[in-house]
Structure formats: structure tokens, C-alpha cells
Amino acid sequence: xxxxxxxxxxxxxxxxxxxxxxxxxVATAALVPVAxxxxxxxxxxxxxxxxxVIGAGFAGITAARELRARGKRVYVLEARDRIGGRTWTDTYxxxxxxxxxxxxxxxxxxxGAELTRYKLALEEDEPISTxxxxxxxxxxxxxxxxxxxxxxxxxxxxxxxxxxYFEKPFQPLHRADLLQSLDKLTLRDRLTQLALTPEExxxxxxxxxxxxxxxxxxxxxxxxxxxxxxxxxxxAGRNRRPADExxxxxVHLSGGRCMPGAG
Numbered sequence: 001x002x003x004x005x006x007x008x009x010x011x012x013x014x015x016x017x018x019x020x021x022x023x024x025x026v027a028t029a030a031l032v033p034v035a036x037x038x039x040x041x042x043x044x045x046x047x048x049x050x051x052x053v054i055g056a057g058f059a060g061i062t063a064a065r066e067l068r069a070r071g072k073r074v075y076v077l078e079a080r081d082r083i084g085g086r087t088w089t090d091t092y093x094x095x096x097x098x099x100x101x102x103x104x105x106x107x108x109x110x111x112g113a114e115l116t117r118y119k120l121a122l123e124e125d126e127p128i129s130t131x132x133x134x135x136x137x138x139x140x141x142x143x144x145x146x147x148x149x150x151x152x153x154x155x156x157x158x159x160x161x162x163x164x165y166f167e168k169p170f171q172p173l174h175r176a177d178l179l180q181s182l183d184k185l186t187l188r189d190r191l192t193q194l195a196l197t198p199e200e201x202x203x204x205x206x207x208x209x210x211x212x213x214x215x216x217x218x219x220x221x222x223x224x225x226x227x228x229x230x231x232x233x234x235x236a237g238r239n240r241r242p243a244d245e246x247x248x249x250x251v252h253l254s255g256g257r258c259m260p261g262a263g
Contacts, residue, residue: 049075057085058101062114109170134202151207152235154200158190159228166229179222187216187224 053064056078064074082088087101104122106112115122131147132139142150165178173179185193187208191201205216211227212219231237 049073051075052077055079055085056083058087060085062110134206136198136202148235151203152238154196154204155207155228155235155238157194158204159225159233162225162229162233166226166233169226169229172226182225183220183222185221187212187219187221190221191216 050072051067051074053060053067053074053076056064056076060076060078061083064076067074084101088099089096090099091097103125104111104115106115106122114120128144131142131144133142133147133151134140165175165182166172168174191204191208196204208216208219208224211224228238
């Protein structure tokens with residue numbers, strides 16, 4: 001079901017948003033893959049540019065476009081052979097799948113502005129009928145309401161206080177004074193502080209691993225807490241599937257599908 005924007009003959013993939021912004025940026029800026037000898041290869045080229053943007057992900061491409069629109073000479077460095085960063089549509093089993101940046105919503109101010117700018121279509125997810133979560137006795141089947149609700153109860157304890165230190169989520173350093181001590185904590189530190197039961201740990205360890213990029217000992221607690229704040233400081237906001245209070249399901253750009261564990 002398409003919920004926003006026009007539908008063209010060619011269904012856009014998840015990365016259409018990046019391609020649209022990227023085309024605008026790259027058309028007027030230099031996009032240079034970073035090689036091991038990049039510094040030697042570019043030599044004194046920095047004198048020819050007003051701004052060097054590191055990375056051609058969503059933020060980098062958008063920054064390059066906006067800078068160029070203001071008359072700046074922009075040089076974009078990208079280590080990979082593609083744009084998009086963590087937002088990446090790939091193919092698996094003959095179908096398009098999302099390896100990152102799976103869901104978008106018009107209510108997200110920066111993404112929403114780009115969706116409007118490029119008139120991109122959105123497509124609702126199919127509603128979830130069941131979910132499996134780890135327990136001390138092995139994987140167990142839950143209804144989405146029960147399973148996500150159990151996770152939410154634990155997350156609410158983990159992120160208690162975010163209203164204070166992330167009072168303005170889109171200005172994350174607004175209360176930098178309160179973040180100084182918290183920013184030293186890893187996710188593992190925070191979980192240990194709460195003395196979670198084995199069952200509670202299992203309920204959230206998949207999410208903490210995703211946000212930590214592996215072990216919770218490597219991920220910053222404040223990074224995950226910031227995501228929570230951006231979602232409205234609630235579990236309903238963090239996990240808008242199968243439905244939120246307004247009855248709306250998560251949406252993604254038409255054409256892509258979520259690969260389990262890749263969102």
C-alpha cells in the first residue's frame with residue numbers, strides 16, 4: 001500500500017532517496033573514492049576546494065548538495081565503491097532487501113524533507129502476526145504486542161532519565177553537562193548497573209548488539225539512548241510495528257524488503 005507521494009512506472013528502491021540527493025551533489029562536486037595512497041594522490045588539491053566532505057552516506061551527500069547550492073567548491077571522499085553508507089539495498093534470493101536504513105517516515109524531519117523534495121513514494125510494511133524472542137529455555141513465540149511489550153518494559157528501565165539529558169533530541173548536546181558522565185558508559189556498563197535477570201538480558205541483547213555493532217562492551221550507552229529519545233522516549237515510538245497509537249505501521253521506500261536482522 002502506497003501511503004505518500006506519486007507512484008511511477010519504475011518502483012524506486014530504498015536507496016532512491018540517497019541516489020536523488022547524491023545525483024544533485026555529485027553532479028556539482030567531486031566524488032573521489034579513497035585509496036590507501038589517497039593523500040599522495042590528491043597532493044595539493046585541497047587548495048582548490050572550500051570544503052572536504054568525508055563519507056558519501058546520507059549526511060555526507062546531503063551536506064555536499066547543500067554546500068554546493070551555497071556556492072562552495074566541494075570535494076567528497078568515499079572509501080567504498082558506492083554511495084549510501086549504512087543505507088544499502090542489496091539482492092538476496094532474487095529479491096531486493098535492506099541491509100540498513102530500512103524504515104523511513106515523513107515525521108522524521110530530515111528524511112521527511114528529502115521525501116517531499118524528491119516526491120518519493122512510501123509503502124507500508126505487512127503487519128506482523130508473530131515474533132520469536134530468545135528465552136533462557138530457548139526461542140519462544142510471542143504475539144507482537146506481548147513480545148515487544150516485554151522488551152519495552154526493559155528498555156524503559158535502561159533509558160530512564162532520557163527526558164532530562166536528551167531534552168531536545170535534535171540538539172543532542174543541549175545538556176552536555178549531564179552527558180559528560182553518562183558518555184563514559186558502554187551499553188554493557190548500563191546493563192550491569194540495572195542487574196537485569198537472564199531473561200531480561202536475552203530480550204534486549206539482540207538490539208544492544210545491533211546498536212553496539214557487536215559486543216555491548218564496545219557500544220556507547222548514549223548512542224542507543226539518543227535513538228530512544230529521537231523516537232519520543234517511548235517503546236511505542238522506537239518500535240512502530242505493527243502499529244503505533246495512531247494505527248500507523250512502519251513504512252519504507254517502495255521496492256525494498258527488510259532482511260531479518262538487517263534493519
